[in-house]
Each structure stands twice: as structure tokens, then as C-alpha cells.
Amino acid sequence: MNYKTLLFDIDDTLLDFKAAETHAISHLLEEMGIAITEERIAQYAAINQVLWEQFEKGLIQREVLLGKRFEDFFALYGKKVDGQEMDRTFRARLEEGNYLMEGSLELLESLKQTHDLYAVTNGVSKTQQRRMADSGLRPYFKKVFVSEDTGYQKPMPEYFDYVFARIASFQKEETLIIGDSLTSDITGGVLAGIDSCWFNPLKKPNPLSIQPTYEIEQLADLPALLFQA
Ligand SMILES: [Mg+2]
Structure with a gap:
């Protein structure tokens, strides 16, 4: 992959x-x-x-x-x-409050050289934009897609159609969604036809019938998964 x-x-x-x-x-x-x-x-x-x-x-x-x-x-x-x-x-x-998850800036710093990064977030546009700016996350992303601006939200396929249409030379098979929510991020990815990575730091069980492509317990585990042969 x-x-x-x-x-x-x-x-x-x-x-x-x-x-x-x-x-x-x-x-x-x-x-x-x-x-x-x-x-x-x-x-x-x-x-x-x-x-x-x-x-x-x-x-x-x-x-x-x-x-x-x-x-x-x-x-x-x-x-x-x-x-x-x-x-x-x-x-x-x-x-x-702009509280970073452990290792998030380091992760984005290492991935920005090799990948195109986009933010996909459900929430209120002004709040999310402000939090991303204040936390220092914003510069790492080519675009930030807040659900409020799209008229849809994760996991709706329409939300993902909106996002995909705004990414230059987009290819589904080259795209991975990373998130902590099975109901919005992983279900959304599955419905949209892209691979998904479930960030599950608390090792919660998966009660749903849908399966993420990958599962990680810490953000630092993502690069190894992306760069494996
Ligand atoms: Mg989340």
C-alpha cells in the first residue's frame, strides 16, 4: 500500500x-x-x-x-x-484550550515531507479553525475540511465526496483516513471506499461489524505502518 x-x-x-x-x-x-x-x-x-x-x-x-x-x-x-x-x-x-495529543506534532513533522496531509473534522468551523491555528497544527495541512462548511459530516459518503472533489489528482487507493472514532472516521472511510487506520490508545473493543484496515495504539506507530514494504 x-x-x-x-x-x-x-x-x-x-x-x-x-x-x-x-x-x-x-x-x-x-x-x-x-x-x-x-x-x-x-x-x-x-x-x-x-x-x-x-x-x-x-x-x-x-x-x-x-x-x-x-x-x-x-x-x-x-x-x-x-x-x-x-x-x-x-x-x-x-x-x-489547545491541548495536543502525545506525539502529534512530531508525527506531522515527519509525514509532511512524504505525504499530502488533510484534516477531516466534524464540528463548528470557527472553533476548529481557531483550535488548529492556536495549537500549531494548521501549517501541516494542505486543507482543513470542517463538516459545518461542507453541509455534511463524517461518516456520510457526501462528506467524503466533498473532500475528494477538493483534493488535487485524488486517488481512492492512495488515500488513508486516520481517526479515533469507529462510528465517524472508520465507518466513513469504509463507506467512502478508502483504507482506514483506527487510532485506539485505550485498546477499546470494536463492537461494530465494520473493520478498520489497520489499528494503532499510539501515533508514533503510524510511520512504520506507512513505510513498510
Ligand atoms: Mg475524533
């Missing part, structure tokens, strides 16, 4: 989204006068994840999801909040 084009997921692949999210949700809890605990942060993350999975399946609109996650979460504490406004505050705090 001679890959030329690498599509990188961003959150929890190159940037530590959990750390940024913890920072942002902690701020909201503090604002609401609720004590910050690991359980509460995990509770928010679980609510958020379920909603994003519904979004990936096309069951809920993004604009609804962004506010509903806070309305649902704070309802657990008997608080009625303006979800949209809370989302704006949350995203402002999210932008402050």
Missing part, C-alpha cells in the same frame, strides 16, 4: 478534545454555582456523545444538538438554561 494522501481526524486523534472539553465544562459548572467533579464532567460528556451520535445518524440537527446538550445536562441539576447562549460561552472556552 503506497499512500500519498492522509486524512486526519482532529479531536482525540491530534488534539486532546477531552482536556479542552473538561476546561470548558468546568467553567460552565462554576458559572452555575455547581461544584466541579469528575463525575459531572463525565455525565456531560456522555450526554454530548449520545447527541453527536444521533447527529452522525442524521436524527438530530446540529443547531439543536449544540444547545440541547446543555439544557439536558443542567436539567439534571434542576436548572433551566438557554442552551444556545450556553453553547456560545462553552465554545469560547473550548477555543482557549
Whole structure:
């Protein structure tokens, strides 16, 4: 396999989204006068994840999801909040945190000489662009494809069609997607007909019927896989 084009997921692949999210949700809890605990942060993350999975399946609109996650979460504490406004505050705090995953800059530094790198990320365009710029990731990528700008999202084949159409001399068989999410990155890659690499640092089991082409536990394992004969 001679890959030329690498599509990188961003959150929890190159940037530590959990750390940024913890920072942002902690701020909201503090604002609401609720004590910050690991359980509460995990509770928010679980609510958020379920909603994003519904979004990936096309069951809920993004604009609804962004506010509903806070309305649902704070309802657990008997608080009625303006979800949209809370989302704006949350995203402002999210932008402050640019936490790199271990080895991500080193990986991109080594691959930029040999491969064309693109970012493929579900999320809010302004937030993702800002986080990539602040974290120092942006210069490594030829283009950044944020779902909001495309009108679709991973794992929808339409999202990948949009991306493929904007990569010069694109070839499916020369393209690999790397990401931590089975439901968006790996499923997306399989549906789009390209090879995929599941970044699985916690060695989670795969409950889905789809299989990634490769699986790695750390980012530093990727070059060996790309350069093997
Ligand atoms: Mg991810």
C-alpha cells in the first residue's frame, strides 16, 4: 500500500478534545454555582456523545444538538438554561484550550515531507479553525475540511465526496483516513471506499461489524505502518 494522501481526524486523534472539553465544562459548572467533579464532567460528556451520535445518524440537527446538550445536562441539576447562549460561552472556552495529543506534532513533522496531509473534522468551523491555528497544527495541512462548511459530516459518503472533489489528482487507493472514532472516521472511510487506520490508545473493543484496515495504539506507530514494504 503506497499512500500519498492522509486524512486526519482532529479531536482525540491530534488534539486532546477531552482536556479542552473538561476546561470548558468546568467553567460552565462554576458559572452555575455547581461544584466541579469528575463525575459531572463525565455525565456531560456522555450526554454530548449520545447527541453527536444521533447527529452522525442524521436524527438530530446540529443547531439543536449544540444547545440541547446543555439544557439536558443542567436539567439534571434542576436548572433551566438557554442552551444556545450556553453553547456560545462553552465554545469560547473550548477555543482557549489547545491541548495536543502525545506525539502529534512530531508525527506531522515527519509525514509532511512524504505525504499530502488533510484534516477531516466534524464540528463548528470557527472553533476548529481557531483550535488548529492556536495549537500549531494548521501549517501541516494542505486543507482543513470542517463538516459545518461542507453541509455534511463524517461518516456520510457526501462528506467524503466533498473532500475528494477538493483534493488535487485524488486517488481512492492512495488515500488513508486516520481517526479515533469507529462510528465517524472508520465507518466513513469504509463507506467512502478508502483504507482506514483506527487510532485506539485505550485498546477499546470494536463492537461494530465494520473493520478498520489497520489499528494503532499510539501515533508514533503510524510511520512504520506507512513505510513498510
Ligand atoms: Mg475524533
